[in-house]
Amino acid sequence: MFHRAEREEMRKRIKDKFTKLKVSRQRKYQLRMKRDHRCTECGEPAVQGSRCLKHLVKARERQRKKRGLKRRYYGTLSYRLQAADRKKRPAASRRPRALAA
Numbered sequence: 519m520f521h522r523a524e525r526e527e528m529r530k531r532i533k534d535k536f537t538k539l540k541v542s543r544q545r546k547y548q549l550r551m552k553r554d555h556r557c558t559e560c561g562e563p564a565v566q567g568s569r570c571l572k573h574l575v576k577a578r579e580r581q582r583k584k585r586g587l588k589r590r591y592y593g594t595l596s597y598r599l600q601a602a603d604r605k606k607r608p609a610a611s612r613r614p615r616a617l618a619a
């Protein structure tokens with residue numbers, strides 16, 4: 519049971535320090551997600567940094583492609599998390615590694 523004032527409050531738009539910024543709605547969403555330590559793309563809890571593992575990898579591959587990089591830095595966060603993630607899962611659910619080679 520809500521009082522009238524609380525119901526009014528629920529209908530209001532999100533009001534925080536990002537509301538007045540002159541940036542796009544998407545950017546605000548990203549900033550809010552970052553503040554709450556969630557993935558800036560899907561809102562899942564972020565492992566570390568500002569993205570979930572899935573999007574961390576996606577972002578990495580996107581940047582590689584864009585910059586035409588050849589080397590892979592296996593000590594880097596997303597690779598380590600990926601490796602840990604693979605160990606966790608049963609072998610049956612593994613997908614073929616298109617990235618190797």
Ligand SMILES: [Zn+2]
Nearest residue numbers: 557560570573
């Ligand atoms: Zn994500």
